[in-house]
Amino acid sequence: MSHARRTAGAAIDDASAQGRRALVIYLPVGYPDVDTSIEAARTAVAAGADIIELGLPYSDPGMDGPLVAAAAQQALDGGVRIADVMRAVEEVAATGAAVLVMTYYNPVLRYGVERFAREIAEAGGAGLITPDLIPDEAGEWIAAADAHGLDKVFLVAPSSTSERLELTAHASRGFVYAASTMGVTGVRAAIGAHAEALVSRTRAAGAERVCVGIGVSDAQQAAEVAGYADGVIVGSAAVRALGSAAGAEGLDALRTLVEDLADGVRQGTVAS
Amino acid sequence: MTETSGPGGTAPLRAATGPYFGDYGGRFVPEALIAALDDLSVAWDKARVDPTFALELSTLARDYTGRPSPITEVPRFARSAGGVRIVLKREDLNHTGSHKINNVLGQALLTKRIGKTRVIAETGAGQHGVATATAAALFGLECTVYMGEEDTRRQALNVARMRLLGAEVVPVTSGSRTLKDAINEAFRDWVTNVETTNYVFGTVAGPHPFPALVRDLQKVIGEEARAQMLERFDALPDAVVACVGGGSNAMGIFHAFLDDADVALIGCEAAGDGMDTERHAATISKGVPGVLHGAKSYLLQDEDGQTIESHSISAGLDYPGVGPEHAWLADLGRASYRGISDAEAMEAFALLSRTEGIIPAIESAHALAGALTLGRELVDGGADPAQTTILVSLSGRGDKDVETAIDWFGLTGNGGPGLRGADEEADG
Ligand SMILES: Cc1ncc(COP(=O)(O)O)c(C=O)c1O
Numbered sequence: 234m235s236h237a238r239r240t241a242g243a244a245i246d247d248a249s250a251q252g253r254r255a256l257v258i259y260l261p262v263g264y265p266d267v268d269t270s271i272e273a274a275r276t277a278v279a280a281g282a283d284i285i286e287l288g289l290p291y292s293d294p295g296m297d298g299p300l301v302a303a304a305a306q307q308a309l310d311g312g313v314r315i316a317d318v319m320r321a322v323e324e325v326a327a328t329g330a331a332v333l334v335m336t337y338y339n340p341v342l343r344y345g346v347e348r349f350a351r352e353i354a355e356a357g358g359a360g361l362i363t364p365d366l367i368p369d370e371a372g373e374w375i376a377a378a379d380a381h382g383l384d385k386v387f388l389v390a391p392s393s394t395s396e397r398l399e400l401t402a403h404a405s406r407g408f409v410y411a412a413s414t415m416g417v418t419g420v421r422a423a424i425g426a427h428a429e430a431l432v433s434r435t436r437a438a439g440a441e442r443v444c445v446g447i448g449v450s451d452a453q454q455a456a457e458v459a460g461y462a463d464g465v466i467v468g469s470a471a472v473r474a475l476g477s478a479a480g481a482e483g484l485d486a487l488r489t490l491v492e493d494l495a496d497g498v499r500q501g502t503v504a505s
Numbered sequence: 506m507t508e509t510s511g512p513g514g515t516a517p518l519r520a521a522t523g524p525y526f527g528d529y530g531g532r533f534v535p536e537a538l539i540a541a542l543d544d545l546s547v548a549w550d551k552a553r554v555d556p557t558f559a560l561e562l563s564t565l566a567r568d569y570t571g572r573p574s575p576i577t578e579v580p581r582f583a584r585s586a587g588g589v590r591i592v593l594k595r596e597d598l599n600h601t602g603s604h605k606i607n608n609v610l611g612q613a614l615l616t617k618r619i620g621k622t623r624v625i626a627e628t629g630a631g632q633h634g635v636a637t638a639t640a641a642a643l644f645g646l647e648c649t650v651y652m653g654e655e656d657t658r659r660q661a662l663n664v665a666r667m668r669l670l671g672a673e674v675v676p677v678t679s680g681s682r683t684l685k686d687a688i689n690e691a692f693r694d695w696v697t698n699v700e701t702t703n704y705v706f707g708t709v710a711g712p713h714p715f716p717a718l719v720r721d722l723q724k725v726i727g728e729e730a731r732a733q734m735l736e737r738f739d740a741l742p743d744a745v746v747a748c749v750g751g752g753s754n755a756m757g758i759f760h761a762f763l764d765d766a767d768v769a770l771i772g773c774e775a776a777g778d779g780m781d782t783e784r785h786a787a788t789i790s791k792g793v794p795g796v797l798h799g800a801k802s803y804l805l806q807d808e809d810g811q812t813i814e815s816h817s818i819s820a821g822l823d824y825p826g827v828g829p830e831h832a833w834l835a836d837l838g839r840a841s842y843r844g845i846s847d848a849e850a851m852e853a854f855a856l857l858s859r860t861e862g863i864i865p866a867i868e869s870a871h872a873l874a875g876a877l878t879l880g881r882e883l884v885d886g887g888a889d890p891a892q893t894t895i896l897v898s899l900s901g902r903g904d905k906d907v908e909t910a911i912d913w914f915g916l917t918g919n920g921g922p923g924l925r926g927a928d929e930e931a932d933g
Contacts (some may be wrong), residue, residue: 291810291811292680292811292812293680293685293686293689293797293798293812294689295534295535295689295692295693295798296535296693296696298693299679302679303679306679306680309811314809315809338533338796339795339796339797339804339806339810339812340809340810340811341810342795342796342810343793343795343806343808343809343810344809344810364535365533365534365535365796365799366533367532367533367534367536367539369532370531370532370533387536388535388536388537389536390535390536390537390540391537392536392537392539392540392541392699393536393537393539393540394540397536397539397540401536412535412536412537415537415696415697415699415700416537416693416696416697417693417696417697
């Protein structure tokens with residue numbers, strides 16, 4: 234079945250029309266198992282997430298810290314396949330949230346870039362976030378995404394030069410993902426001071442929407458980031474909450490976290 | 506893809522500098538690393554044409570590494586290769602015991618030039634880790650080496666050497682706990698500490714500029730060997746044989762011969778339990794193109810693009826990827842690649858030890874085994890053994906592998922007879 238696809242841009246714009254910032258929640262498919270991960274994503278949507286990033290577990294997740302890497306490994310050990318990710322996209326998109334798939338490039342390349350794009354679109358997915366694919370190398374993905382009207386979310390980092398910010402801003406559709414700090418995913422006590430400057434530099438380079446991720450883990454940090462970014466991305470903390478207990482208790486912990494974060498992204502705009 | 510000569514192109518193969526080698530190579534890394542890779546590329550482009558840098562490097566090569574390394578003819582070993590002439594390029598005689606030091610001294614000099622104070626490295630067999638720790642000690646740099654937990658066990662001697670040299674060794678417990686996971690962990694460190702830290706990559710894989718940079722620092726092997734062959738035998742070899750993990754000693758010795766069309770170039774990949782089994786590390790022979798550790802190249806992967814764990818008795822060859830320049834040379838047909846099983850490698854390991862008094866690294870023993878087979882093939886095909894020469898890259902020495910040899914050959918106990926080959930009469 235095919236849905237009216239919700240794009241990341243629409244989700245962010247609707248949030249700002251409501252006077253708040255968008256909340257983006259990352260969850261790897263297959264952690265702790267495929268059905269629970271889908272249930273977790275639905276729970277996050279019900280608790281206030283505007284965009285769901287479904288992680289495609291990969292054997293060599295070079296951008297991920299121990300929390301997400303261990304979750305991905307558990308998912309792979311459980312036998313998760315790309316077909317499961319496509320099913321998760323379809324089921325989560327049915328909630329009405331925008332659904333992006335966060336994936337390293339090799340699984341897409343091996344599956345077939347055009348085939349991957351087509352199946353994401355057919356499942357009602359918004360597009361892809363590609364942490365190890367820079368626009369310079371992304372010709373094939375960009376062509377496939379354009380052909381299927383998919384979001385292309387590329388990353389920028391505090392070390393990005395102005396030229397690279399421009400290149401990335403222009404290659405992206407949906408939003409630009411600003412990495413708050415130099416480093417891998419994980420839960421951090423404080424969001425890097427670089428993040429705010431990076432967001433304004435990325436806007437100045439032509440980005441329509443900029444969301445900040447990596448390290449954001451509680452409502453206070455979410456509020457802080459919501460003071461300057463269009464969206465707040467939370468990954469490791471969501472994975473940690475879901476993994477804190479088995480079954481319904483893990484889902485409850487996730488719900489509580491996302492509700493808190495959703496409050497945070499509201500406060501941020503008020504405060505700023 | 507305009508930077509290299511393609512099939513039918515007119516540019517010499519030796520002129521390829523990346524970022525692409527045909528369809529392979531590139532930079533499939535997080536944006537956060539691009540600035541550091543750009544800095545490194547710029548620094549290298551300057552250094553490689555800077556006479557001061559060249560002098561610093563060649564002085565270190567002579568006074569510290571002990572270059573040029575000699576070539577050694579091994580006639581007693583070569584009897585098992587149909588009687589062809591076999592000549593070894595002796596990288597095992599370098600300080601620290603392998604070719605890895607050539608790369609590391611250059612990258613350590615470069616680290617100084619870009620003003621960084623800390624180096625990190627991945628290591629499989631431990632040779633690249635030992636070399637990096639050595640260079641860090643020599644240059645007063647802080648050093649952290651990532652090593653798969655499985656490999657810290659296989660190569661305990663090298664772990665101790667690194668720590669003696671002042672380096673921190675971090676056992677990596679993620680994934681398959683071998684070289685590929687050590688590389689992931691090193692990239693994670695680099696992206697976090699890139700302001701102070703340079704990643705001294707150990708082979709001709711990884712994102713640009715590493716394949717070209719490491720190749721440039723290793724090509725001295727082939728340049729010396731080519732001149733030494735001409736001087737001693739007045740002829741180029743018929744074939745050059747090297748083992749291929751990531752591919753640095755092989756690119757190093759192949760490079761000078763790339764445009765000598767009559768010289769066959771043969772890379773020996775680890776076939777582990779055998780090419781017809783699932784347990785091997787024969788990336789080019791058995792893999793398909795994909796992206797791993799920042800570059801497009803051949804790769805052992807499943808239908809979903811998940812990396813398949815490799816298997817080899819040799820920690821230094823136990824890697825599911827391979828450098829992009831090898832992938833390109835394989836597609837062009839300029840170099841060919843074959844699998845050597847654990848058993849074949851260990852047989853060659855023992856044979857060189859007892860016929861020539863040289864204990865090779867198990868990695869290098871794969872090249873030796875390849876030379877044995879190739880020699881017999883050439884003679885069976887009608888070549889005159891007296892007129893046939895094979896040059897082998899003896900990339901390292903076997904001290905680190907004695908534990909493995911004790912297990913493989915059952916050398917336990919308090920003494921006993923020397924090893925003899927099954928079909929070998931006591932000779933000489
Ligand atoms: C002696 C020796 N030879 C070969 C290798 C394989 O590396 P490469 O293929 O980059 O030469 C290693 C790696 O550890 C090694 O120690």
